[in-house]
Amino acid sequence: MAYYNEKIETLPRAELEKLQYQEMKVLVERLYANSVFYHDKMKAAGVLPSDIKSIADIAKLPTMKKTDLRNNYPDKLVCCPKEDLVRYHVSSGTTGKPTVVAYTKNDVELWAEAVARSLVSCGLGRGDVLQVAYGYGLFTGGLGLHYGGEKMGTTVIPASTGNSERQIELILDLETTAVACTPSYFIHLIDVAKKMDVDIAKDTKLRTAILGAEPWSESMRQYIHEQSGVVAHNIFGTSEISGPMFTDCGELNGMHICGDIAYTEILDPETGEVLPPGEKGELTMTILKKEAIPMIRYRIGDITSILEGDCPCGRTSPRIDRLQGRVDDMLVIRGINVFPSAVEHALLRVPELTSHFMLEITRTGPLDDMLVKVELKPDAMTDSINGLIGLQSRVERTLRDALNVSAKVELCPPNSLPRFEGKAKRVMDHRVF
Amino acid sequence: MTSEYRIKQLSIFAPNTPGTLAEIAKIFLDNEVNISAFCIAEANNFGVVRAVVDKPDAVFAAFEKKNYLLKFTDVVAVKMSDVPGGLYDVASKFGAAGLNIEYAYASRSTTTPTLVVYVSNTNISLEAAVEKILASGLVLVRAAEMRI
Ligand SMILES: [Zn+2]
Numbered sequence: 001m002a003y004y005n006e007k008i009e010t011l012p013r014a015e016l017e018k019l020q021y022q023e024m025k026v027l028v029e030r031l032y033a034n035s036v037f038y039h040d041k042m043k044a045a046g047v048l049p050s051d052i053k054s055i056a057d058i059a060k061l062p063t064m065k066k067t068d069l070r071n072n073y074p075d076k077l078v079c080c081p082k083e084d085l086v087r088y089h090v091s092s093g094t095t096g097k098p099t100v101v102a103y104t105k106n107d108v109e110l111w112a113e114a115v116a117r118s119l120v121s122c123g124l125g126r127g128d129v130l131q132v133a134y135g136y137g138l139f140t141g142g143l144g145l146h147y148g149g150e151k152m153g154t155t156v157i158p159a160s161t162g163n164s165e166r167q168i169e170l171i172l173d174l175e176t177t178a179v180a181c182t183p184s185y186f187i188h189l190i191d192v193a194k195k196m197d198v199d200i201a202k203d204t205k206l207r208t209a210i211l212g213a214e215p216w217s218e219s220m221r222q223y224i225h226e227q228s229g230v231v232a233h234n235i236f237g238t239s240e241i242s243g244p245m246f247t248d249c250g251e252l253n254g255m256h257i258c259g260d261i262a263y264t265e266i267l268d269p270e271t272g273e274v275l276p277p278g279e280k281g282e283l284t285m286t287i288l289k290k291e292a293i294p295m296i297r298y299r300i301g302d303i304t305s306i307l308e309g310d311c312p313c314g315r316t317s318p319r320i321d322r323l324q325g326r327v328d329d330m331l332v333i334r335g336i337n338v339f340p341s342a343v344e345h346a347l348l349r350v351p352e353l354t355s356h357f358m359l360e361i362t363r364t365g366p367l368d369d370m371l372v373k374v375e376l377k378p379d380a381m382t383d384s385i386n387g388l389i390g391l392q393s394r395v396e397r398t399l400r401d402a403l404n405v406s407a408k409v410e411l412c413p414p415n416s417l418p419r420f421e422g423k424a425k426r427v428m429d430h431r432v433f
Numbered sequence: 434m435t436s437e438y439r440i441k442q443l444s445i446f447a448p449n450t451p452g453t454l455a456e457i458a459k460i461f462l463d464n465e466v467n468i469s470a471f472c473i474a475e476a477n478n479f480g481v482v483r484a485v486v487d488k489p490d491a492v493f494a495a496f497e498k499k500n501y502l503l504k505f506t507d508v509v510a511v512k513m514s515d516v517p518g519g520l521y522d523v524a525s526k527f528g529a530a531g532l533n534i535e536y537a538y539a540s541r542s543t544t545t546p547t548l549v550v551y552v553s554n555t556n557i558s559l560e561a562a563v564e565k566i567l568a569s570g571l572v573l574v575r576a577a578e579m580r581i
Contacts, residue, residue: 376446376502383444383483383506383551385476392477411479413446415500 004120023288102292114245115148121249126153133181140243178208183216201229254319346402352380435563446502470540510574526569
């Protein structure tokens with residue numbers, strides 16, 4: 001099965017955009033008439049539904065943020081009769097109040113449709129056995145994958161999280177072919193299997209992993225493949241847009257965002273301007289047919305870019321790159337947006353360095369200075385001063401190429417930079433604004 | 434045997450912060466290591482401390498344990514006459530033998546002044562360099578002698 005919904009997934013781009021415009025127009029008209037919240041927001045922005053005359057006019061519409069959901073806790077954004085709701089999910093707020101998302105029958109259907117298409121794009125079909133090791137409950141991961149898996153015809157095992165030895169037993173006994181969970185939990189499962197003397201590649205039928213809900217990297221994808229023979233796909237989604245929805249296809253090069261379901265924009269986090277494909281900025285999505293809590297131009301807060309060019313898989317929907325950090329972590333250095341995650345990615349390209357670094361930002365007069373402290377690996381030591389200076393300038397060049405802003409580099413001995421448990425605090429901004 | 438003239442020099446990466454040299458010196462002290470020759474080369478906000486010591490292997494491990502970045506480098510130590518022209522005699526003979534002195538620093542750890550030299554010709558092995566130096570009439574200090 002190459003596509004779950006071939007007609008819509010391969011719709012020529014021009015037709016897809018026409019469809020997106022039509023859906024958007026209906027959505028805006030409905031919200032302007034039915035949602036006090038969005039009506040007021042549009043009024044404040046001076047936009048009327050009749051101003052939306054083309055797809056580009058979407059940029060005139062006001063954006064939404066997580067705070068809008070939080071400030072309207074628990075259900076003030078619901079814009080359908082309450083008896084039409086079939087489900088609530090609640091995200092635990094790491095900062096402040098939790099957020100509630102509500103679903104009509106059609107919302108649940110649409111979400112499952114997106115997941116079903118994505119799972120098929122990962123190569124799953126009837127006959128596959130999908131073990132969902134995401135949490136079931138208020139969190140959207142478990143039920144999201146569950147409904148999508150059932151919809152496209154796989155056999156679903158609602159394993160939920162925890163009890164790792166039992167997970168491995170299920171993989172063996174029920175001949176699981178795909179697992180959906182967080183990347184760190186999957187790596188843990190590989191270790192548990194080893195301890196149980198189970199060789200995932202030889203002893204099990206597991207070949208696919210659908211991983212998301214936390215940041216991970218290409219090197220983790222490689223590690224997983226080397227250790228288990230499993231091809232790991234990236235899945236994206238947040239509860240505000242329904243839950244996990246979109247994955248990378250067999251090309252493993254960007255996640256397809258089904259165009260008839262969501263309209264994707266990348267905004268400059270500072271100015272709110274729409275950025276062209278290829279440029280990094282804040283991922284912003286409009287879910288075109290959401291009924292219970294419609295999200296228009298929802299600023300998700302993740303940094304990524306829309307990938308240029310067509311995907312060889314034949315799907316015409318736009319692809320987004322792997323998420324590269326959060327807008328909240330963004331620094332503005334001499335007017336240029338700099339993401340600590342981009343520094344991390346750039347440093348990965350210098351084999352003499354460990355993955356630990358610190359950023360120190362200072363300001364002398366009107367100019368910002370960025371100092372990047374990097375850690376040398378033990379075998380990077382050389383008696384040659386020229387060799388060390390050469391390495392230092394090579395790191396500086398690598399950073400300048402990646403960030404478009406120059407940084408000074410300080411070489412530091414191994415284990416001399418701070419280690420972090422949980423969220424790393426690698427930035428020290430000494431500027432006074 | 435030319436290998437007895439091979440001297441293991443420590444090259445220690447030193448961040449350019451106050452107290453670093455004292456910390457390095459303390460590690461020598463705590464391991465009862467005597468320094469025969471020593472110099473600091475500085476670059477952009479870091480330095481490399483080079484030292485010839487009596488117990489290189491033991492102190493190497495002690496530095497590694499404290500997360501220092503260091504490396505052994507093979508050098509030779511040439512005796513110099515304690516008269517005007519002592520350095521000229523050594524340097525001119527190295528030049529005549531086609532040996533490139535990348536860096537050098539002086540030591541008085543043996544009875545006569547000594548010049549610790551790092552030869553950087555990539556196409557000449559340390560053994561070949563030692564032979565050339567001895568053939569030029571210069572006197573090299575044996576590794577064992579440096580440790581007294
Ligand atoms: Zn594709």
